[in-house]
Amino acid sequence: MSKSLSGVIALTFDVFGTVTDWRGSIIAEMEGFGKEKGISRDWAGFADSWRGGYRPSMDRVRRGDLPWTNIDALHRVILEQLLVEFQLPGLSDEQKDHLNRVWHRLMPWPDSVQGLTRLKKRYIIATLSNGNMALLVNMGKNAGLPWDCVLSGELFKHYKRDPEVYRGAVALLGLRPEQVMMVAAHKDDLQAAQRTGMRTGFVSRPREFGPGRPVDATPAPSFDVVAMDFLDLADKLGA
Amino acid sequence: MSKSLSGVIALTFDVFGTVTDWRGSIIAEMEGFGKEKGISRDWAGFADSWRGGYRPSMDRVRRGDLPWTNIDALHRVILEQLLVEFQLPGLSDEQKDHLNRVWHRLMPWPDSVQGLTRLKKRYIIATLSNGNMALLVNMGKNAGLPWDCVLSGELFKHYKRDPEVYRGAVALLGLRPEQVMMVAAHKDDLQAAQRTGMRTGFVSRPREFGPGRPVDATPAPSFDVVAMDFLDLADKLGA
Numbered sequence: 001m002s003k004s005l006s007g008v009i010a011l012t013f014d015v016f017g018t019v020t021d022w023r024g025s026i027i028a029e030m031e032g033f034g035k036e037k038g039i040s041r042d043w044a045g046f047a048d049s050w051r052g053g054y055r056p057s058m059d060r061v062r063r064g065d066l067p068w069t070n071i072d073a074l075h076r077v078i079l080e081q082l083l084v085e086f087q088l089p090g091l092s093d094e095q096k097d098h099l100n101r102v103w104h105r106l107m108p109w110p111d112s113v114q115g116l117t118r119l120k121k122r123y124i125i126a127t128l129s130n131g132n133m134a135l136l137v138n139m140g141k142n143a144g145l146p147w148d149c150v151l152s153g154e155l156f157k158h159y160k161r162d163p164e165v166y167r168g169a170v171a172l173l174g175l176r177p178e179q180v181m182m183v184a185a186h187k188d189d190l191q192a193a194q195r196t197g198m199r200t201g202f203v204s205r206p207r208e209f210g211p212g213r214p215v216d217a218t219p220a221p222s223f224d225v226v227a228m229d230f231l232d233l234a235d236k237l238g239a
Numbered sequence: 240m241s242k243s244l245s246g247v248i249a250l251t252f253d254v255f256g257t258v259t260d261w262r263g264s265i266i267a268e269m270e271g272f273g274k275e276k277g278i279s280r281d282w283a284g285f286a287d288s289w290r291g292g293y294r295p296s297m298d299r300v301r302r303g304d305l306p307w308t309n310i311d312a313l314h315r316v317i318l319e320q321l322l323v324e325f326q327l328p329g330l331s332d333e334q335k336d337h338l339n340r341v342w343h344r345l346m347p348w349p350d351s352v353q354g355l356t357r358l359k360k361r362y363i364i365a366t367l368s369n370g371n372m373a374l375l376v377n378m379g380k381n382a383g384l385p386w387d388c389v390l391s392g393e394l395f396k397h398y399k400r401d402p403e404v405y406r407g408a409v410a411l412l413g414l415r416p417e418q419v420m421m422v423a424a425h426k427d428d429l430q431a432a433q434r435t436g437m438r439t440g441f442v443s444r445p446r447e448f449g450p451g452r453p454v455d456a457t458p459a460p461s462f463d464v465v466a467m468d469f470l471d472l473a474d475k476l477g478a
Contacts, residue, residue: 072413124376134413137363137388149376150388154411172393174311174373 001238005181005224008199008237010173011119012128012151014160014184015136016051017208019116019127019145020106023047024207029102041086044210049085053078058130058159068157070132076100103131104138109205113144115230122239124148128169128182130159149173161192170198183233187220194222201225203233240477244420244463247438247476249412250358251367251390253399253423254375255290256447258355258366258384259345262286263446268341280325283449288324292317297369297398307396309371315339342370343377348444352383354469361478363387367408367421369398388412400431409437422472426459433461440464442472 016022026047034040057074060066079100083091091099119125126149127136136150153159156168170180177197184190185205194200202219204227209215219226227233255261265286273279296313299305318339322330330338358364365388366375375389392398395407409419416436423429424444433439441458443466448454458465466472 124380126376132413133388133411137365137412141363141387148380148386148389149372155394172372173376174371 001236002224004178005199005237007179008123008181009175009179010124010126011181011183011201011237012126012169012198013116014182014186014189015127015129015131015139016106017205018183018185018203019112020108020139020143021208022051022103022106023210025106026050026102028107029105033099039088041088046082046086048210049082050075050078053081062159062162070154071103071130072100072132072135075103101135101138104135105142106139108143108145109229111229111231113146115234117146118234119230119237119239120146120148122237124173126151126169126173128160128165129153160189163192163196166193166196166198170196181224185215187216190223191220199224201227201233201237203227203229240475241463243417244438244476246418247362247420248414248418249363249365250420250422250440250476251365251408251437252355253421253425253428254366254368254370254378255345256444257422257424257442258351259347259378259382260447261290261342261345262449264345265289265341267346268344272338278327280327285321285325287449288321289314289317292320301398301401309393310342310369311339311371311374314342340374340377343374344381345378347382347384348468350468350470352385354473356385357473358469358476358478359385359387361476363412365390365408365412367399367404368392399428402431402435405432405435405437409435420463424454426455429462430459438463440466440472440476442466442468 013019027043030043030046057078061069079096116125125147127147128151129136130153132154133150133152136152140147140150151169153165156164158164170177173180178199181199181201182190182193183201183203185203185208190200190202200223202223204217206215206217225236227236252258266282269282269285296317300308318335355364364386366386367390368375369392371393372389372391375391379386379389390408392404395403397403409416412419417438420438420440421429421432422440422442424442424447429439429441439462441462443456445454445456464475466475
C-alpha cells in the first residue's frame with residue numbers, strides 16, 4: 001500500500017451500482033410482481049427507465065428548480081409515469097409505496113458483504129449515497145451490509161456531485177479529506193470527491209447496466225486505488 | 240407485548256449513561272494516565288466534574304449564547320479548566336486531544352452489546368445522542384456496538400431535550416413518531432421524546448453516577464416499557 005494511503009481512516013461508499021445491483025434486483029422483483037399478477041412486460045426496460053429518470057430529477061433539485069426532495073419522493077414521481085408507460089393500472093397507494101420501496105430492498109453484488117466485512121476490520125466504513133437515510137438504513141438491514149455509519153446527501157440537502165456532500169461527510173467523521181477514501185464504480189463521483197481533497201477507490205462493476213451494455217470501466221490515472229471488486233479492494237487496502 | 244408496542248419498528252438510544260458507563264470508563268483511563276505519569280488525583284472527582292460541566296455548556300448552546308458547538312469542542316473547553324483545577328500542567332495539544340477523546344472510547348455496560356445484538360434482530364437500532372457523529376462512530380467501533388445507524392443532535396444542530404432532535408430522527412428514519420421508541424436511563428430525555436409522540440423505554444442504570452450516589456430510577460407511569468437492563472428490554476420487546 002502506498003504511503004499516501006496509509007493515512008486513510010474511513011471509506012465512504014457509493015451504493016447504487018457500487019454496493020448493490022439495482023438493475024438485477026428490480027428486474028427480479030418485477031418478474032415476481034408480474035407472475036403474481038399474471039402479466040408480462042419488459043422488466044429490464046422498466047428498471048432502466050426508472051434509473052434513467054433519476055439523474056434528471058436530481059438535477060432539477062441541484063439546479064434549484066425543485067426544493068429539497070429526497071430520493072424516495074423522486075423515485076415515486078418517476079414510478080407514476082412508468083405505471084402509465086408500461087400499462088400497469090389499478091394499483092393502490094399502498095401497493096405503489098411497496099413497489100417504490102424496492103430501492104430499499106436492493107441486493108448486494110456477490111462480493112459486497114464479504115468485502116465490507118473485511119474492510120470494516122481496518123477502516124470505518126460508511127455509505128455516502130444520494131439515497132435517503134431511511135432507504136439506506138432499510139437496505140443495510142435487509143442486505144446485511146455491516147456499515148459503521150450511514151451517511152447520505154439528505155443530511156446536507158445536496159446531491160452528489162455537489163462538493164457539500166463530500167465535505168459534509170468528512171466533517172461529520174471528524175477527519176481531514178485525505179483521511180477519507182470515496183469508493184465508487186462511477187468516475188464522476190470519484191472525480192468530484194477528489195476535487196474536495198478526498199482519496200479515491202475505483203471499483204469496476206461491468207454488469208451494472210446489464211449484459212451488452214458496456215460501462216466506462218477505464219479508471220482515471222489519478223485514482224488512488226483501482227479494484228476489480230470489494231475483495232480485491234480489501235486486498236489492496238491491506239484489510 | 241402490548242398492542243401499542245407491536246407497531247414499533249425502530250429503537251433510538253441515549254448513549255452516555257444508558258449504553259456506556261462514562262464514569263467508570265473515565266476513571267479507568269485516568270488511573271492509567273496517572274500511573275504512567277506517576278501522579279495520583281481524585282479521578283472519580285475528575286470524571287464527575289467533566290460530566291458536570293456538560294449540561295451547562297450545552298444549555299449555553301441551546302439558549303443561543305453560543306453558536307452551534309459540538310460535544311468534542313465543549314468537552315475540550317471543560318477539560319482545559321479541569322487540567323488547571325486538578326493541577327495537571329504541561330500537556331501538549333496532541334495529548335489533550337487524545338485525553339479529550341476518552342469520550343470516544345467509553346466502555347459499554349456489561350449487558351449492552353448482547354442486548355443490542357438481540358434487539359437488532361427485530362428492530363432498527365440507532366443512537367440518538369448529544370454526542371457528535373465522529374464520537375459516536377468511533378465509540379461504536381471501539382466498543383462493538385452493532386448500530387444500524389448513528390444519529391446525533393449534531394445532524395439537527397440541536398441538543399436533546401429540544402424537540403427538533405426527536406422529530407429529526409423520526410423523519411430521517413422515514414417513520415411516524417409512534418413507530419419509534421426512545422430508550423434512555425434518564426426520565427427527562429424520555430419525557431421530551433414522549434411530547435413528540437414517540438414511544439418510551441426506561442432502562443435503569445443505578446450505578447451511572449457511582450456507588451452511594453442514588454439516581455432517580457423511578458420510572459414515570461407513562462413510560463411504555465420499564466426494564467432493568469438491555470437483556471430485560473429485549474425480553475420485554477420480544478427480541
